[in-house]
Amino acid sequence: MWSLKAVLKHHNAFNPLSKPKMFPGKPHWGFSYSTVHHTRDDTSIATEIKVPILKAFHRHSYDRDRHISCGTKEYKVLMDNFHHVSNAFLKLNKRYQEVLENTIKNMGAGMAKFICKEIETVDDYEEYCHHVAGLIVMGLSRLFHASEAEILFPDSLSNSVGLFLQKTNIIIDYLEDINEIPKSRMFWPREIWIKYVNNLEDLKYEQNSEKAVQCLNEMVTNALIHIDDCLNYMSQLRDPAIFRFFAIPQVIAIADLALCYNNIEVFRDGVKTRLGLRAQVIDRTKTMADVYGAFYEFSSILKSKVDINDPNAEKTISRIEAVQKACRDSGTLHNRKSYVDEIKPTYNRAF
Structure with missing residues (x-):
């Protein structure tokens, strides 16, 4: 629970929290969000069971009587x-069903591939993130175009939007994934972490703190490359x-990277x-000018944390400055809403 001190210190964050939260009104919509991901993530399901399920998942949506009994806790509830x-x-229009079926088919095949394959290279990492988020x-994008609400975006742009979010989640979820029972989930590419430690789990040990932070910084720098496409x-x-x-979600992702x-x-x-900051992002993000302002601010916080002695400092700063230039070139920063009183290395108040 929030303490009185926290409420007083971050009082502006609590107004958005008082606004009602929207949830699907019917259970079948609530269960439709993440079925494939839960099947992939449940480490208690044996590979020989999981892989065929993932590959055939796109066909199960047509079968009202289909019952897939597997997993534990919330995974079991979902599958039941x-x-x-x-x-x-x-209940969807046929054109929407076709888009969803094709997407789920490709996702399932990609996830099945990486059940049996380690993420060794940065190219593997890109491919994995494409399968679980880019798709x-x-x-x-295709659904919104089919509904005539939006233009049809190039796949490269849509893919980058997914990759930016997925890479941020992989970074921030390191500890949860590495400590997963009965088996660790490992999504950081070996090509990156092997420069710093012998095993991915070694990053969490205190004696490897300096190398762990350098590895983390390279992972964050890798994620920054997608921001230009996301803004576009x-x-x-x-x-x-x-x-x-x-x-x-994009603004929260850049805030997460600045924190990490x-x-x-x-x-x-x-x-x-912190929850209050996320609520402020939800409350304030209404226009593209709001997005440019937030990306400029959080990228500035990130830049203030770069250690010039970090092995990737030059590349990190270059990518941050490219983001800041795109935000300045929008011509909207003069009206931006600040999430912190001032940007400086003592950034913790923002989070």
Whole structure:
């Protein structure tokens, strides 16, 4: 719970929290969000069971009587209620069903591939993130185009939007994934972490703190390369609701990266931007000018944390400055809403 001290210190953050939260009104929509991901992520399911399920998942949506019994806890609840997913799917227009089926088919095949394959290279990392996130945004882009709400975006732009979010999640979830029972989930590419430690789990040990932070900083720098495409994508969205649907997670992602960068706590207790800041992002992100302002601010916080002696400092600063230039070139920064009183290395208040 929030303490009185926290309420007084961050009082501006609490107004957005008082606004009502929207949830799907029917259970079949609630269960339709993440079925494939839960199947992939459940480490208690044996590979010989999981791989065929993933490869055939796109066909199960047509079967109201399909029952897939596997997993534990929330995974089991989801799979036991799979008929809700089918009910939702079968109520959709045929053109939407085709987009969803194709997306789920490609996602399932890609996930199945990486059940049996380690993420060795940066190219593997790009491909994995494409399968679990890039394809989702590509599918959403096609759905919104099919509904005539948006233009049809190039797959490269849609893919970058997904990759930016997925890479941020992989970075921030390091500790949760590495400590997963009964088996660790390892998504950081070996090509990056092998420069710093012998095993991915070694990053969490105190004796490797310096190398762990350097590895973390390289991972963050890798994620920054997608921001230009993300800004380009969002700037072309026409529908206000769809814009906010994409923009809010993107702003939270850059805030998460600013928090993670050069932060050993990623490997100690885990980190997460505070709830009040997330609520402010949700409340304030309404236009592209809001997005440019937020990206400029959080990239500036990130830049203030760069250690010039970091092995990737030059590349990191170059990518941050490219983001800042894009934001300045928008001509909207004079009206931006600040999330912190001033930007300086003592950035913790923002998070």
